[in-house]
Structures are given as structure tokens and as C-alpha cells.
Amino acid sequence: MSEHGTDPATDTFVAHRNLLFTVAYEMLGSAADAEDVLQETWLRWAAVDLEQVQDHRAYLVRITTRQALNRLRTMTRRKESYVGPWLPEPMLTAPDVAEDVELSESLSMALMLVLETLSPTERAVFVLREVFDIEYDEIAAAVDKSPAAVRQIAHRARKHVDARRPRRSASVKVTRAALESFQHALETGDLQGLLDVLAPEVVMLNDGGGIKVAAPRPITGASKVARFILGAMAKNGATLTAAPTVVNGNPALALSLGGEFDGVVAFRIEDGHISGLYYVRNPEKLTRVDSETSLTLR
Numbered sequence: 249m250s251e252h253g254t255d256p257a258t259d260t261f262v263a264h265r266n267l268l269f270t271v272a273y274e275m276l277g278s279a280a281d282a283e284d285v286l287q288e289t290w291l292r293w294a295a296v297d298l299e300q301v302q303d304h305r306a307y308l309v310r311i312t313t314r315q316a317l318n319r320l321r322t323m324t325r326r327k328e329s330y331v332g333p334w335l336p337e338p339m340l341t342a343p344d345v346a347e348d349v350e351l352s353e354s355l356s357m358a359l360m361l362v363l364e365t366l367s368p369t370e371r372a373v374f375v376l377r378e379v380f381d382i383e384y385d386e387i388a389a390a391v392d393k394s395p396a397a398v399r400q401i402a403h404r405a406r407k408h409v410d411a412r413r414p415r416r417s418a419s420v421k422v423t424r425a426a427l428e429s430f431q432h433a434l435e436t437g438d439l440q441g442l443l444d445v446l447a448p449e450v451v452m453l454n455d456g457g458g459i460k461v462a463a464p465r466p467i468t469g470a471s472k473v474a475r476f477i478l479g480a481m482a483k484n485g486a487t488l489t490a491a492p493t494v495v496n497g498n499p500a501l502a503l504s505l506g507g508e509f510d511g512v513v514a515f516r517i518e519d520g521h522i523s524g525l526y527y528v529r530n531p532e533k534l535t536r537v538d539s540e541t542s543l544t545l546r
Contacts, residue, residue: 256298257293257294257296257298260293260298260304260308261289261290261293261308264304264305264308264309265286266542266543266544267305267309267544267545267546268286268289268308268309268312269282269283269286269541269542269543270351270543270544270545271309271312271313271316271375271376271380272285272286272312272315272316273339273355273543274354274355274360274363274375274379275313275316275317275320275371275372275375276316276319276320276323277336277337277360277363277364278323278336278337278533279337279339279535279536279541280337280532280535281319281323282316284319285312285315285316285319286312288315289308289311289312289315292311292315293307293308293311306382306386309376309380309382309386309390310386310389310390313372313376313390313391314390314391314392316372317368317369317372317391320368320371320372321368324368330457330458331456331457331458331464332454332455332456332457332458332462332463332464332465333453333454333455333462333463333464333465333466334364334455335357335361335453335455335526335527335528335533336357336360336361336496337528337533337536338357338495338496338500338512338514338528338533338534338536338537339495339496339536339537339541339543340493340494340495340536340537340538340539340540340541341355341494341495341496341497341540341541341543342540342541342542343494345494345496345497345543346494346497346498348497348545350379350545351379351497351543351544351545352496352497352498354375354378354379355496355497355498355543356414356496356497356498356514356516357496357498357514357516357524357526358413358414358516358524358526359409359413359414360496361453361526362409362412362413363375363409365408365412366405366408366409369391369393369401370401370404370405370408371405372387372390372391373387373391373398373401373402373405374402374405374406374409376390377398377402378402378405378406378409379545380545381545384398384399384402387402414516414518414523414524415518418517418518418519418520422517422520423499423515423517424499425520426445426515426517426520426521426522427492427499427501427515427517429441429444429445430442430445430446430501430515430522431490431492431501433445434477434488434490434501435488435489435490437478437481437482439474439475439478442470442473442474442477442478443470443471443474445521445522446470446473446474446521446522447470447518447519447521447522447523448469448470449468449469449470449523450468450469450470450473450521450522450523450524450525451466451467451468451473451523451524451525452466452467452468452473452476452477452524452525452526452527453466453524453525453526453527454467454527454529455526455527455528455529455530455533456529456530457529457530457532457533459529459530459531459532460510460511460529460530460531461529462527462529462530463476473525484505486505486506487505487506487507488503488504488505489503489504489507490502490503490504491504493512493537495512495514495537496514497543498514498515499515500512500513500514500515501513502537503527509534510529511527511528511529511530511534512527512528512534512537513525513526513527513528514526514528
């Protein structure tokens, strides 16, 4: 027992909990499923003879990865029947997450959507190697592959992601300016203002999950996106307000209609213009935007 009356297994699990949650979330894109994975990890960890484990952190990451892989395969089938576009679950994050460039980039909606295009094993290997810098031997043990196979998978996944990932993130100043322009145009119903801040090839994804009304397919092009946004506002008839927030370590806006919270929109910004809009309205995915979630790479 520790001085606080808990056993070593509990102390170790608690010490690494934020890391394990971050691993699970990066693999799944769902905070709810990541929490389930942590519960499963704890049940298996509690049954382990700690004296037989040399590296507790590595062993916990291994358990978490295996459970997340099992969950990811189930989620793949679940997403096939999802109504409309599927977006990662947004989470309100602490300032230190935004300050960690590597972590905030890996958590961005834009990159997490790229990770969705990988196979479950490719995603696990990419996340563990590229995001958490875990050695190939440890990854091999976690995904039940040989180190040589893991290196090949990592190379293939990296090549795939690099071809699709967003270009280098815009500076804080540029990002803030773009979001302020978007917010102003949104709240005033300024069509030209929206067209000025949206990139010509902008893509908008709306996730209502069949619970809230949302566009069933991606909307592409500045004119179509701007007119869709203003048309939806006019159809609803309620006053729209936007409040700056930070989700997944990146700037976002929390939108309210008629004074009632409606959803969170995250952005991809390139060359000073918004090239991606990711609007989550599904209430089942908005349970983590009221209080901060602690995430870490270590």
C-alpha cells in the first residue's frame, strides 16, 4: 500500500492515465470509446503480477493499444451505418495542449480525419511511432507483429498520411485573424465577408449523427459553403452567436442559436484562409466541451 492507502497497481495506472487516454483517443477519435478502453485496460492491469513487468509504462501502453485496436475494428463497422459524415469527438483542452505544437497538430480535426483513412493496424503503428515516439520493438509487442513488419507498416502509413496531411499549421496571429473574420461575417450574415475568408476549395463537414439536421455529404467550394451557412441561419430564424474556444488543442468556435448551445466548429487554416470547416452538432459528441480534458504525450 502507498501512503495514500492505494496499491502500487492503482498508483501506476493513475500516474499514466492521461497518457493512456491520449493514446486511446488518438487511435479512436472518440472520448467515450477511449474511456471504455481505459476501463478495459485497468481490469487487465489489475490482474498483472507487477514483479514480472520491467517497464510499467510500456506494458500499460501495450494493453491500451490492444484494447483500442479491438474497439477500432468495432467502430469501423459502426461508422459504416452512421448517418452523414463522421467527425472526431471534440474536447475542450487546457492551454498546455495548444502550446505543445506536436500534440495539438496530432489532435487537430484535419489530421485525425486523415488517420481515419488508415487501417486499424496502420493507425495504431502511426500513432505510437509518429505521435508518441515509441520504439519499434514496443510497438511490435503491442500490435502482435514483428519489428520488421512494424517498420514496413510505419513507412507505408507515414507515406499515406504525408500525402494527405494539412500543410504546416498557420501562426497564432494568422489563425486568430481568420477566425475573427469568419466569426464577424457569420454573426452579421455577411456573404462577401465569408467568401473573403474561405479558401476557394474549402470543404465543410457537418456531423449531426442523425440526431441533429446536418448536410448528408461534404460541401465543397467557398460559394456553396457560404450560401449553405447563411441559408441554414435564415431557415432557422434564430440569432446565431459564436464564442471562441479551444478544442483538441486548436482554436474553434462554440455556436449558439437563439441563446442555446448548438455545436462546435473546428477549422483547417492554410495561407490565411479557411480550407476546412468541421461542424459537430451531434449532442452525443458534445459532452466534453464544457470541462477541460487533460492530454499528454508523456
